[in-house]
Amino acid sequence: MKLSPQRQLLEQMFAAAVEAAQPAHCVPRYLPEAPRGRLIVIGAGKGSAAMARAVEDHWNGPLSGLVVTRYGYAVPCQRIEIVEAAHPVPDATGLATAGRMLELVSALSADDTVLCLFSGGGSSLLALPLPGITLEDKQEVNRALLRSGATISEMNCVRRHLSSIKGGRLAAACHPAKVVTLIISDVPGDRPMDVASGPTVSDTTTCEDALAIVDRYGIKLPAHVRQVLESGSGESIKSDDARLASIETHVIATPQLALEAAARVAHAAGFTPHILSDRIEGEAAEVGKVMAGIAHQVAAHAQPFDAPCVLLSGGETTVTVRGHGRGGRNVEFLLALGMTLSGEDGVYALAGDTDGVDGMEEIAGAYLAPDSLTRARALGISPQHSLSNNDAHSLFLALGDSLVTGPTRTNVNDFRAILITN
Structure with missing residues (x-):
């Protein structure tokens, strides 16, 4: 035709x-200096595999890592493992990969650097609920949020407060290593805490905010999930947390x-x-x-x-x-x-x-x-x-x-x- x-x-x-936001164009100039220790690359999102490939193509020293992207969005890499998982509703593969990611950064030193690559879709792909919340709970919450008419910022506020890895928790797990995050923004306003629900940045919202969103849209949560928000036990990492003292964040591509x-x-x-x-x-x-x-x-x-x-x-x-x-x-x-x-x-x-x-x-x-x-x-x-x-x-x-x-x-x-x- x-x-x-x-x-x-x-x-x-x-x-x-689309071409202007390709990782090959925007990743290289934001790469960090080579650390005295190890460089670990982690990431999540629809663009994260292509971001990982751009890192490999422009990094001369040793590196290793783990990145999760949407099914069909993988890009071949030699030193960074690429895993595909489900989006927009998370699956068991995304859950397992998020757990592995936390383990990968859990025993680093101040000489190491963690390079984090996040783009839109990371919230669903990096699914690791708080203890007591199941994958099935997270899936149902995601479905309800997607049907509700809530904004992406509102959806991610709820997700952050039900997660073991979002809302700054991944950066906290990296401590005392240096954390450098590169972000391709898919959110209005380009706020880092809203891209992939902010795994490596502090969160200005609270459990109370998340509960208000749930109530505003009439989302029915299982009693034990609602209790996480009501009790405040799902509170995210705030800006005064010492574990976030050595983070560096760059928004490298925007709408x-x-x-x-x-x-x-x-x-x-x-x-x-x-x-x-x-x-x-x-x-x-x-x-x-x-x-x-x-x-x-x-x-x-x-x-x-x-x-x-x-x-x-x-x-x-x-x-x-x-x-x-x-x-x-x-x-x-x-x-x-x-x-x-x-x-x-x-x-x-x-x-x-x-x-x-x-x-x-x-x-x-x-x-x-x-x-x-x-x-x-x-x-x-x-x-x-x-x-x-x-x-x-x-x-x-x-x-x-x-x-x-x-x-x-x-x-x-x-x-x-x-x-x-x-």
Whole structure:
């Protein structure tokens, strides 16, 4: 199928955003000095294996390590062991690997350095619950959080306070070794404690905060899990803990970096790019309606920008699951955008997750054209029903407009581009 010029341009912008955040580009300049003792490399996330490969390619001295990534996201390494585990709901492999990771760093000296590599997805991949909490408990909590509509920051707050490795606990286990953490951010605001739920940084939130989130979204916890939060026994590591005195943290790739790369592609093609924000949150469908209103204003009144232009944004929206469809916050955003635009001439869009997985699907996102919903209705597909059933993936698949990238081996959150040609 030959792609339209508009779709080609939008896909080129997405590709540029993903390429800008590739570990091969951003890891080497942040590597630490060679320690007097050992260098141990550990990590978790969808980009962690590619980060490990970048370390191996640019490190001349001895090293060893262990990294866990999502199934299908492994990259061959010679000296760092790469393990694949489940995401977004953790499995026994992730549990076992997290335990091994703690053992690996438990007997180090002040002459050693632990190089930690974290990217989006690390929270699920690095699953090691507190004593008394089972893997099954963690799986059910994860499923409930994913369905609830909670933000990524809220979800990770709860995860930190039910974990034996997150919320600074991994860094504490490394003491007295030096800890250097490299982060590819997939969270709005790029706060290190929210990427992979902050295994090597102090946590400003509390068990009380986590309990408030659970109650706010009506999440039913097993009694023994709730007791961990109510009693405060799941409290994370705070900034005054002496074991965190020798940590060094670098955020090496961000959503903003990716959006700026996409903006350069748009500019080269003759479209003025406007980055609206790198940290948009909220219900995906509601964000779609708001973005449609802005696109309408540009197309009809040349406000606040003149066409031709591209509106770029990042961040992480949420979906409160009420239907039985295939989910996906980026395609839900796109479908709501299209329904509000109502076939507005000259407005095209693409939305996708830079890790290549939108929701539970091995699909990054989708493309929207002015005639997309008309074509869907001609196939007997109701856009309104698809939206209310959280089933936008099925609609865009039927149109042949899904964006399928395969594993990108990085993750700088959601990417949204609205192209306005006239």
